[in-house]
Amino acid sequence: MAEPAKTILLIEDDSDHELLTIRALRKANIANEIAIARDGEEALDLLFGNGEGALKTCPQVVLLDLKLPKIDGLEVLRRIRENERTRMLPVVILTSSDEESDIIRSYRLGVNSYIRKPVNFTEFAEATRQLGMYWLVLNECPPSNN
């Protein structure tokens, strides 16, 4: 599969944050295709569905918000880890919550990274840039990813 085809799946219900996250990624020169899911159900459809909106290939990384309509982020994470196909998929939680319980539960479910979105957007942009660099450029995905 060609390099640019590496997709980022962003699961985010807040359109402002969606826009700002995409802007931050682009500002960090990350040109990968970004698929958007606005709630948990949509995310699961994209990942496992057979419909026309479903992703043809597995994304390179999933950026997951915890607080989502319909099916919440932790449940989406659980489904991803349950499925043989997506078991090794890198998942990064991007959330406003710094609740200890959320962090613990996320790691228990096998999240790869947990990032609390700072209020200060400069900090957030920096975090996003590092994130993209790490997961998309530096990190070698396991071969079973596709």
Added chain:
Amino acid sequence: MNRRRTDILIRATLIVALLVVCLNAWLAFRSVKILNDSQYWVAQTWQVIDTLERVIGSLKSAETGYRGFLVTGDSAYLAPYKSAVQEIPREFDELTSLTVDNPKRQDKIAAMRALVDKRIAVLQSAMGRLEAGEKDKTGLLKQSGTGKAELDQLRAMTTSMQREEQRLLVQRVAESHRARADSQLTILVVTVVDILLIALVLWLLNRERVLRRRTAATADRLAKLQSVIDVGLTKLSLAELIHSLLDRLGNVIGADGSVFCHWRDGEIEVAESSGVKATIGKRFKLEPGNPLYEAGSSRKLVTVEGGSAEIVPLEGMRREMHAILVLPILVSGEVAALLIAGRRENAFVNPDEDLLTFVADRIGMALDRAKIYEDEREARRLAEQSTAEVQLLNEELEERVQLRTAELAASNRELEAFSYSVSHDLRAPLRSIDGFSLALEEDFAHIMNAEGRDYIRRIRSGVQKMGQLIDALLQLSRITRSDLSREQVNISEIAADVARDLRAENPDRNLVFRIEPDLEANADPGLLRVALENLLGNAVKFSAHHSEALIEFGRSPETGEFFVRDNGAGFDMQYVDKLFHAFQRLHGERDFKGSGIGLATVSRVIQRHQGKIRAEGAVDQGATFWFTLG
């Protein structure tokens, strides 16, 4: 032992009496025999004398007949002669038989008989010669003689014998008299002795009977007593005791019916009845003069009968009983009850007062004991009841605690949801504001003047402040609901750690920390760190206007309180109460930045440790915060 001796005595006396009776009989028999013997001898003597007279008469007749025939030859004289000759041997035989038991006499009689026989033989030979025709009558007469000598001799012998017999008779009569007198005396004495003996036996027997009866009565008394005492021993509940006592006491005093009443100051209350109708629980006020009142107030047994019994207030008793006995029963020296017993027909004759008094005492004791027992049981019941109540209350409390805990848990969950919401949802728009402000600045800075850019900077600054505020609120709420897990911690190390962070955060400040080393506390290290961060952070913040900030941490050796002291702006003590409340600030935002939540958080941490916190300070003199950790 005594009774056996008495028995033996009675038997011995009876035997002696019997012997005496026998002796008496024998003596009487003997005296009668002596009398009889004497009389027999007397009669025999007279008979002997009489027979001798008859012998003499017969001999005379023979002499006369012989002589008549000799003289006259008339055969008419032969008849008396012949009958006399025939008579004489018979008479001698008679005499012999009469004197068979007296050889001396027999000898004499034999001599007399020989004399007579000799004369008769002379006469017989002369008669024979006559009949043969002897004519020499004179010669014959001469030859035969007159027989006077023989007669005289015979007479003399008879007289001697008579005299002898007379003497004997007198002697025998005297003997007989003496024997009779002796017998009479003996019989009299023996009879008297016998009567005395019989009297003794009778007395002994009577005494024995009385003893027996007394023993039986004592045994009966003891049995009755025992029956009453047994009740006191075995019945422990007051009601049971009274019931049994009534039954048995009825037996003891022979009552047909009885009523047991409690007594208090001239008032009675019926507690139990037996054999007679009485309303349990009914009360009567007694007047002086009433036998019940008298018994109760005098503490003595009272018996009444007939008309006097009519005053008894108990209807059943009054109507059915002829005689009534009232026995006061003392408990601990006070009359506590009356036992009223009645008899339908007879009076109570000589009631055994000693026994009844004793029984009353025992009943009193038993009642006392039963009462103590009941009191104790009641106390125990009450204790158990109150224990049960306490238990019930405890259960209720437990239930309420559980309910509250559940409510608290629910509210904690709500709070958690709220904090989650705060941390997530309140920050999200802030981030958008900040993000778009930055995007505006980055993308459109070229069409904005300096004022526009300043506005954007202020927007972003407000967003930062708001973010901090939200974080502080989150921390406060987290402290409130987090679990407290105490452990032994080196509080000085935590303070030093926090100081290090503060120095790093404020590189341009001249901060001097003076931390007393190795202070230990039993506390939650996480919460303690939050408290120290806030306290030391405040100290740093409020000493910002000083060129050199001196911040101390230590422990008072006197009170054991920890303290954080600074030489900063201090505060006015009149506002000290506001210090620990959230969003209360003593300094303007312009002077010192802050959320107004820091000290509230510290206070909450100390509260969670059951400790105390206080503050001392003066404007521009610095501030000291004292706290303990429970």
